[in-house]
Amino acid sequence: MTRPIAPIPPGALDLTGPAALSRRRLQRAAADVLEHGGYEELLPPTFEYEEVFLRAGGSGVADRLIRFTDRDGRMLALRYDFTASIARVAATTFRDATRPLRLSYSGKVFRQEPERGGRPRETLQAGAELLGQGDLAADVEIVRLTLELARTMGLRDFQLNLGHVGALAPGLAVLGEAEREAVRRWIDRKDKGNLTRALADAAPEARALGGLAFVIGRRSVLEQALRQASAATRPALEHLLQLESALPPADRAHVVFDLGEVRGLDYYTGIHFELFTAGAGQAAGAGGRYDDLMGRFGAPMPAVGVSLDLDTIAEALAP
Amino acid sequence: MIRIALAKGRLFEPAAACFAKAGIVIDPNPGRRLLIPSNEPAIEFLIVKPSDVAVYVESGAADLGVTGTDVLRESNADVLEPLELGFGACRLVVASPASTPWPDLPGGKTARIATKYPRLAWAHFAQAGRPVEIITVSGSVEVAPLLGLSHWIVDLVDTGNTLRANGLSERETILQVGAVLVANRASQKLKLDQHLALMASLERVVRA
Numbered sequence: 001m002t003r004p005i006a007p008i009p010p011g012a013l014d015l016t017g018p019a020a021l022s023r024r025r026l027q028r029a030a031a032d033v034l035e036h037g038g039y040e041e042l043l044p045p046t047f048e049y050e051e052v053f054l055r056a057g058g059s060g061v062a063d064r065l066i067r068f069t070d071r072d073g074r075m076l077a078l079r080y081d082f083t084a085s086i087a088r089v090a091a092t093t094f095r096d097a098t099r100p101l102r103l104s105y106s107g108k109v110f111r112q113e114p115e116r117g118g119r120p121r122e123t124l125q126a127g128a129e130l131l132g133q134g135d136l137a138a139d140v141e142i143v144r145l146t147l148e149l150a151r152t153m154g155l156r157d158f159q160l161n162l163g164h165v166g167a168l169a170p171g172l173a174v175l176g177e178a179e180r181e182a183v184r185r186w187i188d189r190k191d192k193g194n195l196t197r198a199l200a201d202a203a204p205e206a207r208a209l210g211g212l213a214f215v216i217g218r219r220s221v222l223e224q225a226l227r228q229a230s231a232a233t234r235p236a237l238e239h240l241l242q243l244e245s246a247l248p249p250a251d252r253a254h255v256v257f258d259l260g261e262v263r264g265l266d267y268y269t270g271i272h273f274e275l276f277t278a279g280a281g282q283a284a285g286a287g288g289r290y291d292d293l294m295g296r297f298g299a300p301m302p303a304v305g306v307s308l309d310l311d312t313i314a315e316a317l318a319p
Numbered sequence: 320m321i322r323i324a325l326a327k328g329r330l331f332e333p334a335a336a337c338f339a340k341a342g343i344v345i346d347p348n349p350g351r352r353l354l355i356p357s358n359e360p361a362i363e364f365l366i367v368k369p370s371d372v373a374v375y376v377e378s379g380a381a382d383l384g385v386t387g388t389d390v391l392r393e394s395n396a397d398v399l400e401p402l403e404l405g406f407g408a409c410r411l412v413v414a415s416p417a418s419t420p421w422p423d424l425p426g427g428k429t430a431r432i433a434t435k436y437p438r439l440a441w442a443h444f445a446q447a448g449r450p451v452e453i454i455t456v457s458g459s460v461e462v463a464p465l466l467g468l469s470h471w472i473v474d475l476v477d478t479g480n481t482l483r484a485n486g487l488s489e490r491e492t493i494l495q496v497g498a499v500l501v502a503n504r505a506s507q508k509l510k511l512d513q514h515l516a517l518m519a520s521l522e523r524v525v526r527a
Binding site: 114157159161189190191192193194216217256258274276277278280281282283 | 377378379380395399400401402403502503504505506507508509511522
């Protein structure tokens with residue numbers, strides 16, 4: 001009698017037939033767009049010292065690393081994201097290379113999910129990093145690249161929700177620590193009632209959060225917000241308007257301004273965005289500017305990038 | 320199309336009434352249909368177990384839902400919570416038999432706690448650094464101490480009558496509970512106008 005074959009662990013998936021084919025096609029489409037855009041592909045290791053991911057992503061990453069011990073007792077982790085590895089390579093191998101650096105990647109990332117949740121613990125990604133260029137043109141390039149990737153992969157009904165950390169940061173900065181945490185929570189839940197109550201007695205800069213956090217829509221909505229904006233928030237809103245003005249109409253049609261996202265506030269330093277597509281209950285991609293990242297690897301330089309979730313896109317495209 | 324998940328049980332009637340006041344009337348004769356239409360052609364409902372509302376909404380199988388903060392916090396689902404609906408108020412508490420000492424058990428025993436909310440119960444005691452053992456059950460929690468399954472329970476309390484009938488005393492409150500509107504994060508972006516319109520009518524009802 002043969003023993004039954006061991007099952008795969010929770011959160012692991014065998015992809016076959018159309019599921020495998022569709023992902024490979026997405027990878028090919030992404031590779032074409034990225035190569036054409038002048039992005040050089042990097043194949044970083046599948047595992048690194050955990051410290052690389054912690055350094056890049058901060059404490060929130062710690063809970064979600066899939067770790068194991070190396071023979072010498074040092075802690076390794078499966079690739080949590082590509083950005084960390086690329087930052088490490090850019091700070092070492094490419095330390096003296098001509099900037100800006102345009103680097104791309106395609107492959108799996110591994111993230112711990114709650115036990116017995118049954119959610120996948122590996123995700124297929126493709127993406128790009130533009131390092132060493134901190135101007136508006138670099139932001140425009142990454143936004144256009146994201147939209148071009150979405151189009152080439154076959155997405156039809158998609159939108160890029162674009163925000164800027166400078167919209168909410170000034171208001172949050174004037175709050176005390178406990179208040180700030182509560183206010184961030186209400187903004188994250190889009191709970192206007194509780195947010196308004198929490199801000200009732202706050203300074204004007206903070207009270208403005210009650211409006212700014214709900215700014216979502218096309219150009220006219222942002223222009224209206226700009227008219228009421230404080231001196232501290234104005235540069236961020238102006239930057240977003242300039243970015244949109246630099247896009248061709250076909251790209252502009254997919255951009256929605258959205259100032260109400262607080263999740264990336266500790267990571268991003270400028271623009272940030274998420275890609276949404278009909279048929280997916282979660283974002284199909286995300287990106288933004290993280291000018292603090294490279295400094296954590298000893299090679300301070302501006303950085304902006306995007307990563308797309310090819311599994312979500314493949315599922316959304318499946319007939 | 321906007322699909323709204325409602326919880327069976329204590330929150331269903333007030334939730335349906337709340338939507339009706341906002342002008343969205345659920346078909347009163349659903350029959351055996353799983354998806355129930357409303358008078359608004361672009362809005363339909365599905366009725367699921369309370370703990371499943373957040374599951375449907377988080378995955379995007381439903382755009383919106385109405386659920387209690389008890390099961391929502393227990394699930395830790397990543398959803399928007401744009402509106403407290405003002406009904407379904409109750410509380411999640413620790414209760415123990417009125418006749419036994421609290422909080423220390425005789426002989427230094429470790430308290431066993433029966434609950435439908437293992438995550439919230441664990442977090443409550445872990446935060447205070449109090450060692451407990453959690454036993455997850457799916458119903459009739461209040462009889463667990465009588466039957467010797469546990470020393471204490473963590474359960475939802477409204478009037479407290481059920482607790483008293485089973486000889487239990489309310490000892491600590493873990494969470495004030497109420498009904499909230501939840502929304503899928505991606506849906507709120509992709510169907511923004513529909514979400515905003517619905518939110519505006521529900522807000523009017525809640526404020527009235």
